[in-house]
Amino acid sequence: MAEANGPADVTAVTAHVTSGVAGTAGGAGRSRRGQYGIGASLAPADAGAKATGTFPYTADLWAEGLLWVAVLRAPHPRARIKDIDTADAQAMPGVRAVVTHADVTGDGLLGRRVTDRPAFASDEVRYHGEPVAAVAADHPETARLAAAAIAVDYEPLEAVTNAQRAFEADPLHPDGNVIRHIPLRHGDPTATGEVVVEGLYRIGRQDSAPIGAESGLAVPRPDGGVEIYVAATDPHTDRDRLAGCLGLTTEQVKVYVTGVPGSLGDREDQGFQLPLALLAIRTGCPVKLAATREESFLGHAHRHPTLLRYWHHADREGRLVKVEAQLLMDAGAYADESAEALAAAVSFAGGPYVVPNAVVDGWAVRTNNPPAGYLRGEGAMQVCAAYEGQMDQLAARLGMDPAELRARNVLATGDTLPTGQAVTCPAPVAELLAAVREAPLPALPKDGPIEDWLLPGGPDGAGDPAAVRRGVGYALGMVHLLGAEGTDEVSTATVRVEGNADGCTATVLCAAVETGQGFATLARQVVQEVLNIDEVVVAPVDTDQPPAGPGGRGRHTWVSAGAVERAARMVRTQLLQPLAANFGMSAELLTIEDGKITSYDGVLSTTVAEALEGKELWATAQCRPHPTEPLNESGQGDAFVGLAFAAVRAVVDVDVELGAVRVVEMAVAQDVGRVLNPRQLRARIEAGVTQGIGAALTEHLRVVRGEVRHADLAKYALPTALDTPEVRIVSLLEERDVVAPFGAKSASAPPLVVSPAAVAAAVRAATGQPVNRLPIKPQFAVGAG
Structure with a gap:
């Protein structure tokens, strides 16, 4: 029965589904200069269908x-x-x-x-x-x-739903309640600063809330x-x-x-x-x-709720002396990726700052709450909200401008992380901070008629304009690229090229899944760049292909697109070598541009289509970054392949009587390595900022005594167009990472990690309140201003 009814019918439908993800770049014969290849704003082939709701999903x-x-x-x-x-x-x-x-x-x-x-x-x-x-x-x-x-x-x-109780409770699982403990020790653990500030921070349970259940x-x-x-x-x-x-x-x-x-x-x-x-x-x-939306909320993993206690030590000039922290991540009932999330949280507990001494203890524990797992920026987002809260508190104690305090402590290439790993990649944190500091602030609405004000609470906000206070907050953050702690990052890709009288077509086979991050578009651009072939198709993904690994942390931009580039260059060599041999020259003396192959002296001139006619060339290649190592018993080790950084300045209006918050503007400066697709990059940054605003103000999956209380989108408040401010990208800093195939870095995670901390900092500035939990509840936004 299965053989008669199943695979043939379903495969036909699936081919229709996934061909929309692949698409083509357009007709051959057109000049591709500025339109195709690396650096072009090539649009996703499936964008129209997804936007209009006609794209067929599972x-x-x-x-x-x-x-x-x-x-x-x-x-x-x-x-x-x-x-x-x-x-x-x-x-x-x-x-x-x-x-x-x-x-x-x-x-x-x-x-x-x-x-x-x-x-x-x-x-x-x-x-x-x-x-x-x-x-x-x-x-x-x-x-x-x-x-x-x-x-x-x-x-x-009796359910154990408080993560702090997990240490003393009877085992909830045969593997015990503590999934991992990382005791990080760096420098002199007994060092003290002239000024010490303490803070307790709570990060809520954010859900991925995918568009499709x-x-x-x-x-x-x-x-x-x-x-x-x-x-x-x-x-x-x-x-x-x-x-x-x-x-x-x-x-x-x-x-x-x-x-x-x-x-x-x-x-x-x-x-x-x-x-x-x-x-x-x-x-x-x-x-x-x-699945229904309720089943979706109940079934998949969420962001780890985290309790963070910090002590920041500094001298009188505001330079950090030591960071102490205790991090407790609620993993829920099962381990999933909690050990990896904890490693990121502990490693980045000091933020993108020079921390001479650090004492950090992190735990991930089991409870009877819903399972937590990987969500973009996992581990890094939780600690960013805390260490940036500490920097604001330290600036207030010292009577310093919060941005100036940050500028005195920023990390740079050549510095050392608290894990002992040297920062060898570009780390332009000072430049990013300067870019958002120098960006003009949005105009105040006070000179316009009151009825034109966009009050906190929406266009018809009920508050009194006289109770609205404006706040400006800064935040810096960092994420790691690819897997960490010895993860074997490898991806395989095949590029096949066919030519006939009608033109050339290249097909990319790679098991890197297009999830909206733009890999299918990037793969097309890479082949266009290397082979100058406009017609590029990315084949549907299945497990008959070699593994490419999971998405996230920029790994398909680095590892999978790197494999595509290597395979395309191998095909380029197969294409050019016979032609070069006929003319007694090296293949390196031939160029491909606008669909034509020419030699340096002009003796050889033919089209790619003519050189390929009747042939099929193909090559398979792998990309594997340099290895990393697990953190040791003191939290030390070269655990990360690379790092990416971002700076965000948030401007908010707060009704200090109602506690309502409106984000007016988010200014972003980001360390992107290299811009591969300007349109796609900006879209990813805007999406990351929007998700960060949701984490800061609205998104919280409410769990009471272990029971999910609102497993629906009516009460789980995702940010809408009315909640999304102007996202001003003031700087895309291109300082290529030489060990990455294209020099590019992760696009979506850095702004997501930093945006919640920036919004919290702006609310602090507007209200004078500590704002030590996310999402920000109205009572924490109420103050004298």
């Missing part, structure tokens, strides 16, 4: 004989499972299968970094919303009703395996974990990547994929799961 897939999946989720944050009775559900008309942990034939464990999460809860439920069972039925409503009919006998247990389609294979069609961001890891979970070989599991509706990290949770695969194998039919 939720649009269909196959003949399709069944629908519903998942039963636990209503308790912690409970012992005494019995699961599926008889009533199985007896319902239209129900084809019901599965629980007893039906999982492999190790039954999920997790991207640490496989400690059961696919279905068996003996104990560890968080609200944990999957317990799943149903396949011939109608989605039947599946939901059948899931609700499964009788589970729970014995509620998780969905997927699974089709059984004749060999007992399964094919998964899903918006995966790391398909090979998903394939390997599904195979282990189900007791299959990796050859029996294939993952096809369909259109991804945006990603802020590893958005596609493996917990949605396991029920699909298991039920497809059990029923012998294609099965589909389309």
Whole structure:
């Protein structure tokens, strides 16, 4: 049945879905100068379809004989499972299968970094919303009703929902409650400064809230395996974990990547994929799961809520002497990527400043709260809000301008991080700060009519204009590029070129998933730059291709695009060498421009299409950056491949009676290495700033005693167009990192990391309040100003 109904029909639909991601660059024969290649503002081929809502995502897939999946989720944050009775559900008309942990034939464990999460809860439920069972039925409503009919006998247990209690509580997991502890020691731990400021900071639980909720389609294979069609961001890891979970070989599991509706990290949770695969194998039919928004909130990981206590020591001139910090990250019920997030938080606890001495302790602990995982800027964002709060407090204590205090302490190339690693990449922090300081401030509205004011609280703000105070705040921040602590970063790409009388076409095969970060566009630009071929297609992604690794931290710009460049240069050599040999010259003496191959002396002149006619050239290449090492027992080590920096100046208006905040302007200066696509780069920076504003003011997934209280977009307040201010990019500083293939750096994470801290600093300036938690609650924005 699967062979007749599944792969052929579904593959046709998937090809339609993913071809929109790939696209082409346009017709051959046109001059590409300024239009194509590196440095051009090439638009994504799928931009129009995504903007108008016509781009087909995974939720649009269909196959003949399709069944629908519903998942039963636990209503308790912690409970012992005494019995699961599926008889009533199985007896319902239209129900084809019901599965629980007893039906999982492999190790039954999920997790991207640490496989400690059961696919279905068996003996104990560890968080609200944990999957317990799943149903396949011939109608989605039947599946939901059948899931609700499964009788589970729970014995509620006392939940540990305060991360501080995890140290003394009984083990919540066989692996214990402490996932990782990093004690960083740098310099003289006994050093003290003439001035010491202390602060306690709390960072809330931000959600990725993807535009499209998780969905997927699974089709059984004749060999007992399964094919998964899903918006995966790391398909090979998903394939390997599904195979282990189900007791299959990796050859029996294939993952096809369909259109991804945006990603802020590893958005596609493996917990949605396991029920699909298991039920497809059990029923012998294609099965589909389309999560509701509530299921999406309950199912995927969130940003780590973090408690941070700081002591900053400085001399009377404002130069830092020592930073002490205690960081506690709530990982929720399972480890996921918490160890990596903690490493970033501890390593960057002092910020982009020269810190001669540091004593930092960081912990990631398990609780019975929803699982936390990777979200853009993970670890770095939480500490940025805290150390920038400390810098504001230190400036106030010393009677200094907050920007001037920062300028006296900024990091530069050649300095040393508290981890002992030398900063060898460009670190133009002083220049970034100067750029936002020198940018003109927006005009005050006081000279205009009151009715034209955009008051905090919206265009029809209810407050009194006389109660509005304006604040200006500065923040600096840093993120690491690629994986850290010994992660083997490698990506493989193939470039194939064909030519005929009608022109040339290049095809890129690389398993780097286009998640909205622009990799497909960049891959086209790279091939255009190297081979001067306008028609470039990026092939759909599946796990038959060599792995390219997950997205995030700029790794596809660096590693995957680097592999594409190397493969394209190998094809260029194959193309030019025979021509050069015919004329007794080196291939290096030939150039390709505007579709023509010419020699330095003009003797040889032909078009790329003529040189390629009837041929197919191809090459496969890998890109692997220099290795890193894990942090040692003192938090020391060369753990990072590279760093990126940003400076943000926020201007806010605060109604000090109502506590409402309106962000007027965000001025951004960013260390980008090299501008590869100006339009795309600006869009990514604006998106990062907007997400940062959400983290600062509105976004907080409310969890009360372990239960998620508003798993919907009505109460989880994403920033809208009315909340988004003018984002003024005052400087894109191009200082190329020589070890990166293009010299470019991560675009989205730096402004996201810095923007919440800048908004908090501006609210402090407007109100005189400490503002020590994110998102900022109204009572923390109320003050005399």
